Structure formats: structure tokens, C-alpha cells
Amino acid sequence: MIAITLTVLLLVLMVLGVPVGFAMGIIGAIGLLIVGDWDIMMGILETVPLSTVNSYELITIPMFLLMAELVLKSGIADDLFEAAAAWFGSVRGGLGMATSVAGAGFGAICGTSTAAAATLSATSLPAMIKHGYEPKMAAGVVAISGTLAMLIPPSVILIIYGLLAEANIGRLLIAGIFPGLLICLTIIVTVYILATLDPKAAPTTEPKSWAYKFKLLKVVGPMLVLILMVTGVIYSGIATPTEASALGAFGALLITLMRKRASPRDLFDATLRATQGTCMIAMILLGAHVFGYFFTLTGVTQDLVGWVSSLDAQPWMIMAAIFLMYVILGAFMDQIAILVLTIPVVLPVVVTLGYDPIWFGVLVIVIAEIGLLTPPMGLNCFVVAFYAKRPVTEVFGGIWPHVLAHFVAIGLMMAFPQIVLWLPSLM
Incomplete structure (x- = not known):
């Protein structure tokens, strides 16, 4: 009863904006x-701050955030979309497909969903509307494509899950690759179906010459090098995720310098924003650990595991109920808040049912993507509306086909776990 009462009080504080x-x-x-x-409380409060920030893996967060900020400063996202548009633009719905590809590419060198959504809003959305795309459809594509940064490494939220679940962060990051590509393909197929059903909503653009297409590929080179400096070295075992994050930040700095976007002011702003983001995440992890100790003392987690074990239900049915819970929570709460609130309680149940924590983590992140789109929270929709200067109702109106397609992708990953687990199993 104490655990339930204080959890409700926690939700009240979060609703009030604490x-x-x-x-x-x-x-x-x-x-x-x-x-x-009193002694137990003070003992934990005295030790948890140091033990939280003393984690070696935590270094990945400031490094990947700095990498993302530097990539944003470099302006490489604009060129990525231009290159993708040149290759796909002449296909029905091609600019929408190009937005998805650019979102996947930018996510592979960014790692934060809101940054990806904001950048795509300023580049691809005006381009689609200019070429006659229905604004609602264009806004929906941009909002969903921004979420790819949550899955494709270096994903900051996957790292947070790894720290909370005490899972192997390297395997987690690699496990996000195939699901990320599957979601990207899902967006492309959805755009093609929508464009086929209503050709006026997604007109084709004038085909570009092969010489022009190959000329634009030069922007892909630095991006591929940066991806190899992060994902490649993790997968091959050359470097740990922590070391790879430092390589990624250094590579992003080199790209920013090469593109002459690294003024002292730009570097200071990027460092400051990465520092602020790191402090926020560290404080969330600290609070989660204190709250987790409280839950451990109440014995709620052990009671829940015992209760679930006694249920006369198939494990997949219980997992479906858990994922439905995450869909509902995603519509009302921030994704990081959902993770820190639920993972210490839910993960032991998932492991007891015989499921892999890596697989579960990736599925939770995919479901969190839906939470970034659905009202009333729908953070990515508000970001797109703000940066593109479009009505937020227009953005919400365009995301529903992609939400339904997301559920199909989630069903595939539930039915075939190897989509998530095969690549990390080869590490």
C-alpha cells in the first residue's frame, strides 16, 4: 500500500512539472x-550520488551528446536530405522516402530524437510542401522519421536503458541496427502506399542526372566514416562503447572543422548543451536509483514476480499486456521517465518469463517511438510543429498511418526475436 501511495504521489509531482x-x-x-x-535513508543518500556518476559506462552519454551537438552545428543533415532527395525524388512519394532515409542516416550520427525531428523539420518538410506534398502527410513523415534516432546507434535512450537494466551496452546498441532499418523500411512502404492511394498528396519531382546524383554522394563519405568510428568499432570489438563515444565526438569535431562551422562560439554552445543534457540525465539516474532502493525494501518487485509466475497465462500474453501498458504510458509521460519508473519493476518479470533483456529493451524503445507521436504528449509532433511553423493538429493528423505500421513492425519483432538478437549474437 505504501508503494502504491507514493507511486501515485510521484505521478502527481511529475504532472505538476517537477x-x-x-x-x-x-x-x-x-x-x-x-x-x-533515518539511518537507512541517509546511508543511501550519501552513497548513491557517487555510485551513480562513478559508472564508467556513463561517460558514453556526454560524449554522444557532444557528438550530436557538433553534427547539428556542421549542417550535414541538410546535405543528407538533398542527396537522398536526388536519388528518390523521381519515385512516387520519393521525397517522403528520402526523409526517412535522411532520418536514419542522421540518427546514426546524432542519437537524440528531438534533435533529428527539429533538423528534418527545417529541411525536408519545407522541401516537400514546396513540391506540392499534402502538408499533413509531409508533417507525419517528418515526425516519424525523427524517431529513428532512438533506435539506430548511438542511441542515448538505449544507453539509459542499459544503465538501468545493467545490460551490455555494446550489444544493446548493435541490437538496434536491424530494428532501426526495419522501421525505416516500414516508413518507406507506408509512404509508398499513401502516395499510391492518393497521388496528388505526394507528387514526383523532376529526375536528376546521374552525374548530379553521384556528385551529392560526397556528403555520405564523412557520415560513413563517423558511423564506422562508432558502430563499427563496437561491433568488431576494437573499442568499448565508452571508447567509441569519444571517437565519435572527435570525428564529429573533425567534420565540423572541415565544413568550417566550428567557431569558438559554436564549440562553446555545443559543449554547454551537451553538459546540460548530461547533468539532466545523471540527475534522473540518481533519482531512479534512490526510488529503486525504496522499491527493493518494500518487496514489491519480488511479490510481482511471484504473482506473474503463478498466473495461468501464456508468456506472450503477459508480454503483450506489458507492451500495451507502455503504449498507454507513452501517450502521457516522457520516455526517459517511463524507463526509470518501470524498468526496475518490470524487467525482473520479463526475465522470469524467459525473455532476453536486450530484446525487451529494443522493443520498449520502439514502443517509446509511438509515445513520441501520440497525443496528448506527442513530443516529436510539437517539435515538428514549432520548427516548421505548422499547426500541431496537422502534424497529429499525419502520423496515424505510421503508428499503425509501427504496430505491424512490433508484431514482427515479437514473433521473430532474431530480428533484434541475431546481429549482437555474432559479436
Whole structure:
């Protein structure tokens, strides 16, 4: 009863706008005081901050955030979309497909969904509308394509899941590659179907010459090198994810310097934003650990595992119910908040049912993508509306075909876990 009461109080604080990390830390401390005593609470509060930030794997977060900020400063996303548009633009719905490809490519060198959505909103959305695309359809493609950064490495939210679940971060990042490509393909197929059903909503553009197409491929070179500096070295075992994150940040700095976008002011802004993001995530992890200790003392997790084990239901039915819970939570809560609130409780149940934590983590992130689109939260939709200066209702109106297609992709990954697990199994 104490656990339920304090969890409800936690949700109230979050609804009132209290930052997630502080809300979880405060409620966790109150819970420790009630369940334990003053000495237990102070002992945990004195040790958790150091143990949280002392994690070697935590270094990946500031490095990948710095990499993302530098890539944004370099302006490479604009050129990625231009190259993709030249190759796909003459196909029915080609600019929408190009947006998906650019979103996947940008996600592979960015790692943050909101940054990807904001960048695509400023580049691909105006281009599609200029070429006669229906604004609702164009906005929906941009909103969904921005979510690819959550899956394709270097994904910051996958790293957060790995820290919370104490899972192998290298395997997690590699496990996101095939699902990310599957989601990208799902977006492309959805765009093609929509464009075929309503050709006026997605007109073709004038074909470009082969010489022009190959000329634009020069922008892909630095991007591929950066991807190899991160994903390639992790997969091959040459470097750990932490070392790869430093390589990625250095590579992004070189690209920014080569493109002459690295003024002292730009570098300072990029470093400052990466530092602020790191402090926010560290505070969330700290609060999650305090709250997790409280839950451990209450024994709720062990009771839940025992209750689920006693149910006369197929494991896949229980997993379907868990994923449905994440879909509902995603419509009302921030994705990081959902992870820190649920993973310590839900993951032991998932493992007891015999499922792989890596597979579960990737599926949760795919479902979190849906939460970034669906109202009332729908963060990516608000980001697209803000940066593209379009009505948010227009963006929400264009995402529903992609949400339905996402559920099909989720079903495939549930039915065939090797889509997620095959590539990391070869590491």
C-alpha cells in the first residue's frame, strides 16, 4: 500500500512539472524513511550520488551528446536530405522516402530524437510542401522519421536503458541496427502506399542526372566514416562503447572543422548543451536509483514476480499486456521517465518469463517511438510543429498511418526475436 501511495504521489509531482530526477529522489527518500529509518535513508543518500556518476559506462552519454551537438552545428543533415532527395525524388512519394532515409542516416550520427525531428523539420518538410506534398502527410513523415534516432546507434535512450537494466551496452546498441532499418523500411512502404492511394498528396519531382546524383554522394563519405568510428568499432570489438563515444565526438569535431562551422562560439554552445543534457540525465539516474532502493525494501518487485509466475497465462500474453501498458504510458509521460519508473519493476518479470533483456529493451524503445507521436504528449509532433511553423493538429493528423505500421513492425519483432538478437549474437 505504501508503494502504491507514493507511486501515485510521484505521478502527481511529475504532472505538476517537477523534474523527473528530483521527483523520484524526493519520493524515494520519503519511502526509505517510512519503510526503513533515518539511518537507512541517509546511508543511501550519501552513497548513491557517487555510485551513480562513478559508472564508467556513463561517460558514453556526454560524449554522444557532444557528438550530436557538433553534427547539428556542421549542417550535414541538410546535405543528407538533398542527396537522398536526388536519388528518390523521381519515385512516387520519393521525397517522403528520402526523409526517412535522411532520418536514419542522421540518427546514426546524432542519437537524440528531438534533435533529428527539429533538423528534418527545417529541411525536408519545407522541401516537400514546396513540391506540392499534402502538408499533413509531409508533417507525419517528418515526425516519424525523427524517431529513428532512438533506435539506430548511438542511441542515448538505449544507453539509459542499459544503465538501468545493467545490460551490455555494446550489444544493446548493435541490437538496434536491424530494428532501426526495419522501421525505416516500414516508413518507406507506408509512404509508398499513401502516395499510391492518393497521388496528388505526394507528387514526383523532376529526375536528376546521374552525374548530379553521384556528385551529392560526397556528403555520405564523412557520415560513413563517423558511423564506422562508432558502430563499427563496437561491433568488431576494437573499442568499448565508452571508447567509441569519444571517437565519435572527435570525428564529429573533425567534420565540423572541415565544413568550417566550428567557431569558438559554436564549440562553446555545443559543449554547454551537451553538459546540460548530461547533468539532466545523471540527475534522473540518481533519482531512479534512490526510488529503486525504496522499491527493493518494500518487496514489491519480488511479490510481482511471484504473482506473474503463478498466473495461468501464456508468456506472450503477459508480454503483450506489458507492451500495451507502455503504449498507454507513452501517450502521457516522457520516455526517459517511463524507463526509470518501470524498468526496475518490470524487467525482473520479463526475465522470469524467459525473455532476453536486450530484446525487451529494443522493443520498449520502439514502443517509446509511438509515445513520441501520440497525443496528448506527442513530443516529436510539437517539435515538428514549432520548427516548421505548422499547426500541431496537422502534424497529429499525419502520423496515424505510421503508428499503425509501427504496430505491424512490433508484431514482427515479437514473433521473430532474431530480428533484434541475431546481429549482437555474432559479436
